[in-house]
Amino acid sequence: MNQRTRRRFLVAAALSAAACLQPTRARAGDAEACFTASEEGQRLRDEGRLREARARFITCGGAACPDLVQSDCAGWLSDVEARVPTLILSAQDEQGHDVAEVRVTIDGAPLAARLDGKAVEVDPGERVLRFERAGNAHVALRLVVREGEKLRRVSVRLVRAGAPGGAAAAPREDRAAPPAGVPLLPITLGGVAAVAGGAYAAFGLSARADADRLRATCAPRCDEADVDAVRTKILAANVAFGVGVAALGGAAAALLLRRAEPAAPAAAAAVHVVPLPGGAAAAVGARF
Incomplete structure (x- = not known):
């Protein structure tokens, strides 16, 4: 019996006992949902999908779950919270003025409907941010987001659609300036x-x-x-x-x-x- 199977057996036994001894706190259906959320959270965490994993750990760490599951999920939740990266997004127009009416997507999924200066959470890994504003050419920014990276500032400059270097048909990727060359x-x-x-x-x-x-x-x-x-x-x-x-x-x-x-x-x-x-x-x- 491997470690995961043995752990599942022990948790299942605890859930059964809890269901018998404390029926008002953890019914059999609730216990199974807690156990499922615990396993899914661990899988999502290992895949780098930290935000989804956190949601699962919040579920299995709730008061409706048995004490054994709550304890494990609370520890995993604390670990994931520390590992979720956050970005502070901003954009400027051609004159260098801040603009807020900018829509941002990450890997094609919505991230921010507008820029309000607040930090947003993302999953770690190589990501593509796309900044869009009416009347401006969109900007695609490719970056590598690291686990535990907090309040990283990401800023782009938007130019008028059709302006030199701003054709909407030719997405531009702003990359971080390369470090100074070796002498x-x-x-x-x-x-x-x-x-x-x-x-x-x-x-x-x-x-x-x-x-x-x-x-x-x-x-x-x-x-x-x-x-x-x-x-x-x-x-x-x-x-x-x-x-x-x-x-x-x-x-x-x-x-x-x-x-x-x-x-x-x-x-x-x-x-x-x-x-x-x-x-x-x-x-x-x-x-x-």
Whole structure:
């Protein structure tokens, strides 16, 4: 016997006893209705239909139901009440003035006949709200409503039917503005600076170790190829240093520009390094 069957058996036994001992409080028909409401409420709650589940729990938590059922339903009712999301709906006309004579539906079902500023309850999940007003193009708003989300503000702007962007035949979905983009340019330049710094350290340490070895073994008559190898590593270290400095400066400049003009399009930057005898010259450029 599984848990649900065992629970149903116990509740049925309690209902039978209650019907016998307290006939004025819980008749057999009332007891069965209480038990049915309890099971339906749990099923609706698990399906995310919280408003319907709450109605069932109110029924089975009433005084006409046996104490055992009342107790369970009261606990479930409290849980569902906390999980039901609420929205505060508003709409403005083209001048930005609030308008109240707006009809709102959710997933095609009526939600509000007019906007009065009061919170409305909805079930959690992905929902489509449709705002309609005489003389205006309707607005369809798709959003994800989360369990326990209370007093979420949802606002739309209505435009005249036939106005640019307001054709009634082309429903418009207002979505929440996307979050600010990841600062790819500063991150990329910072990564270049880090890699260049590692290369600078590696080439520099290797060149120093080779130079010390040549001084200790063959200076001043070392083979020219060995000397050239040391010079090449020194040049590579200097180039890497130049690239690192230029990339670091470019990352800092990109961050400053991003903060100063958050709405500006992303800048395209390039780092130019020119090897020179004994070192390197580096420059960073950007196109906006």
